[in-house]
Amino acid sequence: MASTKSSTPANTSVTAPLHIVSPLIPSPALSVLCGRSVLLKMDNLQPSGSFKIRGIGNYIQKRVGEGYSRVVSSSGGNAGMAAAYAARVLGIPATIVIPESTPQLMIPRLQQEQAEVKVHGRVWNSAHEEATRLAKESKACLVHPFDHPDVWVGHSTLVSEILQQCGDERPAAIVVSVGGGGLLCGIMKGLHAQGVSDVPVVAMETVGADCFSAALEAGKPVSIGDITSIAKTLGALMVTVGVFELMKGVSISSHVVTDKEAIEACARFADDHRTLVEPACGAALAAGYSGIIKKLISDGTIPDKGPVVFVVCGGNIVTLDILAGWKRDFNVE
C-alpha cells in the first residue's frame, strides 16, 4: 500500500492508544434534575479536546502500521483536531483542509498541533473534495470524520472504560450526541463487545442537524438537505449506514432538542461544572437539563436501577465570549 515520501519517518513505536482514560465523575446538579445518580464521562478532557481522538487516533495508528506516513483531513472541527494531534504524536505531517465557514479560531489551534492548514471552498463538501485530491496526489491517508469501522472501534473504548469505572453498578443508560453517527456506532459496538447490549442508549440531536432521527423515520439513511442548527459539528447531512447494522438488539431512544436548549445546557453545565463545551455536546446534556431523562425514567424506558451516564463529548469551537454570544442570540438567561 502506501509509500509517501516524508522527511519525518512515522513513529511506529507508538502503539499505545492516543486517548486518555477519561474520568467518570458524579454530577450532583444533573442527579437532582434527573432524580437519579448521573455520571459524566469527561471526554472533553481528551488531549484533542473531544472524544474524536479515540476513533480517529485508532484509525490513523492502523494506517501508519500499514505504511502511511502522512494524513489529510477535511474537518476544521474536532475530527481535524484529533487527526492533527494524532499525526504530531506519531511524528508525521498532517494537512487539514478547512472550508471558509470554519471559525477562524480553529486555524491557530490546528497550527499549534503543527498541522498545515489550507482554506478551500465555502462549505465542507468542497474542502473534502480538495482533501481527497491532495490525499491521492501525496499518497496520504484520508481521514473521514465518522464513517469507518476502525473509528467506531476506537470510540467503543468509551464503553469498556465506563463499565470498568462503574464497577458493580451497571449503567441504566448511556446518553450521547449524534452527528454522522460515529460516536453512536462506537457506543453500540462497545455494548455488543462487552455483552451488555441491553443497556439503553439515548441519542440526542438538535433541530436542523437531525439526520439520525430522519433516518429512523425513513427506515434508512436520508439526506436532511441542509444544516440549519448552530451545532455545526453535529452537521452531517446523512447518518452512516453503520448505525442500522449495529442497532440490532440495542434499545435506542432518539430525541431532538432546539438550539436554545443545547445552548442553555452548555451554559448551565459551565456553571455547574466549570467546563466549556460546544452545542454538539450541549445536545446530549440537554437530555438532563430539559427533562428528557426524567421522563424516560418515569415511563420505564430507562430501568429503575443504576446511574445514567452522559458522554461529555466536548469540542474545541467554544470560548467564554462565544458562549456569551450564543446566550445573547438565543435569549438564554
Ligand SMILES: Cc1ncc(COP(=O)(O)O)c(C=O)c1O
Ligand atoms: C463535540 C462533538 N460531539 C459529537 C459529535 C458527533 O459525532 P459523530 O459525527 O461521530 O456522530 C461531534 C462530531 O464532530 C463532535 O465534534
